[in-house]
Amino acid sequence: MSSSEVGKEGVRGERPGREAQIGKGLRGRGRRRGGRGEKAMVPEAEFTSYYGKPILNPPVWKSLDIAGYFFLGGLAGAGSVLAAGAQLTGRTAAARALKISSLAAIGGSTAALVHDLGRPERFYNMLRVMKPTSPMSVGSWLLAAYGPAAGAAAALEVTGLLPRLGRAATAGAAVLGPAVAAYTAVLAADTAVPAWHEAHRELPFVFVGSAAAAAAGMALVAAPVRENAPMRTAAVFGAGLELAAAAVLERRAGLAAEPYRRGRAGAYMRAGEVLSAAGTAGCVLLGGRSRAAAALSGAALLASSACTRFGVFHAGVQSAEDPKYTVVPQRERLAARGPGPTREP
Amino acid sequence: MGFFTDTSVCIGCKACEVACKEWNAVPEDGLEFTGMSYDNTQGLGADTWRHVAFIEQSKPIGQNETGVDHGAADQGAAAGAGGMRWLMASDVCKHCTHAACLDVCPTGSLFRTEFGTVVVQEDICNGCGYCVPACPYGVIDQRKGDGRAWKCTLCYDRIGVGQEPACAKACPTDSIQFGPLDELRERAAMRVDQLHGLGVEDARLYGQDPDDGVGGDGAFFLLLDEPEVYGLPPDPVVTTRDLPSMWRHAGVAAAALLGGLATVFAAHGREGGAR
Numbered sequence: 001m002s003s004s005e006v007g008k009e010g011v012r013g014e015r016p017g018r019e020a021q022i023g024k025g026l027r028g029r030g031r032r033r034g035g036r037g038e039k040a041m042v043p044e045a046e047f048t049s050y051y052g053k054p055i056l057n058p059p060v061w062k063s064l065d066i067a068g069y070f071f072l073g074g075l076a077g078a079g080s081v082l083a084a085g086a087q088l089t090g091r092t093a094a095a096r097a098l099k100i101s102s103l104a105a106i107g108g109s110t111a112a113l114v115h116d117l118g119r120p121e122r123f124y125n126m127l128r129v130m131k132p133t134s135p136m137s138v139g140s141w142l143l144a145a146y147g148p149a150a151g152a153a154a155a156l157e158v159t160g161l162l163p164r165l166g167r168a169a170t171a172g173a174a175v176l177g178p179a180v181a182a183y184t185a186v187l188a189a190d191t192a193v194p195a196w197h198e199a200h201r202e203l204p205f206v207f208v209g210s211a212a213a214a215a216a217g218m219a220l221v222a223a224p225v226r227e228n229a230p231m232r233t234a235a236v237f238g239a240g241l242e243l244a245a246a247a248v249l250e251r252r253a254g255l256a257a258e259p260y261r262r263g264r265a266g267a268y269m270r271a272g273e274v275l276s277a278a279g280t281a282g283c284v285l286l287g288g289r290s291r292a293a294a295a296l297s298g299a300a301l302l303a304s305s306a307c308t309r310f311g312v313f314h315a316g317v318q319s320a321e322d323p324k325y326t327v328v329p330q331r332e333r334l335a336a337r338g339p340g341p342t343r344e345p
Numbered sequence: 346m347g348f349f350t351d352t353s354v355c356i357g358c359k360a361c362e363v364a365c366k367e368w369n370a371v372p373e374d375g376l377e378f379t380g381m382s383y384d385n386t387q388g389l390g391a392d393t394w395r396h397v398a399f400i401e402q403s404k405p406i407g408q409n410e411t412g413v414d415h416g417a418a419d420q421g422a423a424a425g426a427g428g429m430r431w432l433m434a435s436d437v438c439k440h441c442t443h444a445a446c447l448d449v450c451p452t453g454s455l456f457r458t459e460f461g462t463v464v465v466q467e468d469i470c471n472g473c474g475y476c477v478p479a480c481p482y483g484v485i486d487q488r489k490g491d492g493r494a495w496k497c498t499l500c501y502d503r504i505g506v507g508q509e510p511a512c513a514k515a516c517p518t519d520s521i522q523f524g525p526l527d528e529l530r531e532r533a534a535m536r537v538d539q540l541h542g543l544g545v546e547d548a549r550l551y552g553q554d555p556d557d558g559v560g561g562d563g564a565f566f567l568l569l570d571e572p573e574v575y576g577l578p579p580d581p582v583v584t585t586r587d588l589p590s591m592w593r594h595a596g597v598a599a600a601a602l603l604g605g606l607a608t609v610f611a612a613h614g615r616e617g618g619a620r
Contacts, residue, residue, distance in 0.1 A: 050398060050576030051381045053388055056483040060474040081603060085610035118472015118492020122452075125471045129453035132592075133585050136475050137451035178599035185598070186591045190449060191478040192584050200591045204598035212602055230613040237605050320478060327573045330580035 047331065049323040056192055058320040065116035067313040070184045071306045072109035074211025075218060076102040077181035080150055082215050082234060084174035086227065087167075094231065095170075096157050097222035098215065102173065103154035106147050106180075135187040142183060146176040181211035188316060194326060195265075195319035196312075198256035205245035206312070210305045212238025213276060217301025220283055220294045228294055232283045235301055239280045242308060243273065255329055259315040259322075268311030275304035346460040346504060348513065348521060348564035349529035350435050351536060352575075353548060355520040357433035361395040362386060364515030368500065369394065372488075388576060389436055391488035394497040395512050398575050400432040434575050435521055437512070438463070438484045438497035439552060440563030443583040446476035446485050446496075454494075461526075462499040462563055470494055481559065481581035499563070526563065533567055545569065551577065558582030 049055075059066075083098035114123045126140035149172040156166030185207040189200035196203065216235035220228055246269070250257040259265050279300030286293035319325040365371065374392035379385050384399040440462045447455040447463050454469035455476060465485075472492035476485045485496040500510035504523075508514070513523040522529060530553050540548035547569045552562030558581050572579050 048571060048573050050388075050400070050574065053576060054483065055573070055576055055578050057390065057477050057480065057486045059478040060487040078602060078606070081606045085606055089610050089614065090616040116474070118474065118487055118494075119470070122469075122471035125452040125454070125469055126473070128469070129451075131448075131451065131453070133448040133588060134451045134475070135588075135591075136449065136473060140451060175603070178602040179595075181602060182595040182599040186588075186595045187475075189591050190584050190588055191475075192445065192481040192483075192581075193478045196478075197584055197587070200587055201594050204591075204595040205601070208598045208602040212606065227616055230609050233609045233613065234606055237609060241601070241605070316478070323573070323576075326578055330578055331573075334580050 047324055047327045049327060052323065054321050055323050055326045056320045058317050059191070059193065061313075062116055063310060063313050063317075065112045067306075067310040069109045069112045069116070070188075070207065070309040070313070071210075071214065072105040072112065073184050074181040074207060074305065074309075075214040075302070076105035076109065076150060077146070077177035077179070078208070078211035078215035078238070079105065079218055080146075080153070080170075080173035080177035082219055082231065083153070084170050085230065086219070086223075087170060089230070091223070091227040091230075094219050094223035094227045098219055099150070099154040099157045099170065099173075101218045101222060102150045102177070106143070106150050110143060110147065135183060135190050139180075139183050139187060142176065142179055146173060146180050149173040149176060178208065181208050188312065191316075192326075193316045193320045194256040194329065195253070195259045195315040198253040198329070199249045202245045202249035202252065203312070206242055206249065206308065209238050209240070209242030209245055210308045213242060213279070213301045214238075214305035216283075217279060217298040217305070220287055220298030220301070222298075225288060225291050225294055228283075228287060232287050235280055235283050235297075239276045239301070239304070242305075243276065246308075256319060256325055259318040259325070260311065263314070263318055265311050265313075265315035265318055268307045268314060272304045272307035272311055275300045275307060279304055346462065346499070346524065347440060347526045347529060347562070348437060348499070348510070348523055349533050349567070350437070350564065351520050351522065351533070351567045352432065352434035353536075353540060353545065353567055353569055354518045355397070355433040355435055356518055357383070357397055357399055357431070358517060359386075359397045360515040360517060361435050361512035361521055362393070362397060364511040365395040365497070368503070368511035369498070371495075389438070389482075389484045389486075389496075391486040391491075391495040394437065394495075396436045398432075398434045398436060400434075400570070400574055401429060402432065402570070403429045405430060430569075432569055432575070434566065434568065435512070435516075436575065436577070437564050438499075439482055439559070439565075440497075440499060441583065442555065442560030442563070443585070444559070445479040445481060445583045445585060446494075448583070448585040448588075449475045449479045451475060458501060460499065460501075460504055462501065464498045464501050465494055465496060467493055467495075479584055481578055481583065526561075529565070533565065536567060540567075558586070 079098045079102040083095045086095035114120050117123055131137040149169050152169035153173050156162055182204045185203035188196040189203050191197060213235055216231045216238055219231040250260060260269055279297045282297030287297050371392050382399040386393055386396050389396045444463045452469050452471055454466045458464050470493040474487050476494050477487055485494050488495050503510055509523040513521040533550055533553055537548050537550055549568055551568050551572050552565035555561035
């Protein structure tokens with residue numbers, strides 16, 4: 001009998017000449033992926049795990065579908081608010097463009113959601129019940145109300161029919177739009193995934209800020225320069241809110257904030273910040289003078305919002321795949337509660 | 346009804362894994378050789394509803410005399426070791442009192458049975474996958490190629506006709522015990538006291554407390570080490586406990602978006618205005 005001990009790092013105290021290495025052949029057990037000159041924000045936490053295997057089952061969602069769904073839902077929802085504002089202040093070209101983009105975005109986001117289902121042919125089961133405890137159920141009903149409103153607003157705008165009904169649909173979409181943009185944050189936070197759940201206070205603000213920046217970007221791309229003054233202000237508002245909320249998140253979420261700075265998630269988040277800064281600066285400085293500069297800034301804002309959503313998505317997946325993010329905070333929680341039934345051996 | 350899994354008498358035979366697969370016709374999910382102990386199952390998933398964990402530690406159990414004295418023979422690294430112990434534990438869905446998977450299921454496919462267990466209706470599930478990251482234990486999962494979510498049903502069909510679940514039936518050492526929860530909790534408390542009396546100080550119950558983060562597990566365990574050693578979360582909390590706060594924050598965020606953009610347009614006024 002050998003006294004070798006199997007831990008996360010491999011074998012300790014193994015006999016000489018032993019060839020079967022513990023842990024060989026397991027997928028994705030690298031200690032530090034994507035450690036290109038990254039400094040850890042906190043020292044490596046000591047914790048035990050079952051051969052380094054994750055405790056949680058990571059989300060089975062496809063990143064393109066679900067991060068895309070977050071992005072398109074935000075673009076549609078905030079776009080409806082901007083469309084109503086543009087219509088009320090006589091910016092007709094911007095209003096028209098935003099109504100069309102909101103309909104396209106909500107169509108795309110619904111398609112992404114259905115495409116991500118394991119059984120897409122049963123998508124209508126989402127409306128079988130109404131459950132406040134399930135953000136996905138709430139979201140399905142929200143989409144069922146918002147989608148037709150956004151659709152009617154766009155269709156009546158393009159055809160010019162029934163202007164009064166069109167105004168009502170525009171108003172309805174503007175009221176429901178922010179809910180569509182914000183609820184996706186709850187969808188992510190209402191899971192056991194540490195990077196999402198621990199961020200449940202800040203995530204809605206990151207998402208609505210990101211949504212406002214994306215919709216303002218769409219308006220800068222699609223509307224003439226003479227109508228885009230409020231859109232530029234909206235871009236500053238959205239990008240600022242997104243940036244501030246993300247900063248608060250990273251300060252408050254403790255260890256769960258770490259994935260937002262690491263690996264693929266970190267790359268997306270950084271890209272989002274850079275694009276957001278470039279897009280905001282571009283539209284403020286040049287967006288009121290040149291159509292090309294406005295469109296370019298708008299495209300940067302749209303890309304920045306998409307990057308943020310992908311960053312948040314991947315941060316969640318990364319935090320679920322490493323048992324550290326599950327075990328260490330829970331251990332600290334237990335320790336803070338004082339001596340419980342567990343005993344140190 | 347529920348399970349009490351006493352891991353101190355588990356011999357790692359994996360009869361529960363086999364019986365579960367056989368009875369529930371759970372498909373094969375890979376024949377991977379992990380090389381990380383004798384456990385090639387690795388963990389619970391859509392096609393593994395019982396999983397026996399194997400842990401090797403250089404530590405005797407209680408007052409056991411472990412190891413063999415080889416006298417003067419060269420023992421390599423084993424020399425001077427205090428012996429070693431194997432921990433084996435059959436893991437399963439916890440059938441939480443406050444079940445996150447059930448709470449977040451948008452179709453109502455997951456439901457609470459008359460036995461207090463949590464079961465998926467496979468003719469309803471549309472494979473949205475929401476229950477998968479919601480589970481604080483990493484139990485329920487989506488079956489590849491099928492798209493729906495699957496997990497232990499506590500043998501809903503068997504207990505409906507007065508039989509015990511297949512895993513409990515197959516367990517040769519009665520490590521897996523099935524019955525009414527209050528009875529099992531009583532029995533578990535006695536077993537812990539007995540083990541403490543034998544000098545097994547590490548023995549502790551996991552998931553038996555109705556006041557814990559998930560309101561107590563319908564399948565609870567007697568463990569001989571910290572839960573994370575077995576791949577269990579040390580202090581799981583049902584995610585929906587914070588849901589009211591989440592909805593409040595989302596409501597404020599939505600209002601901030603509407604109010605913020607309304608303020609922007611109010612400040613700019615009609616087209617052709619300032620700025």
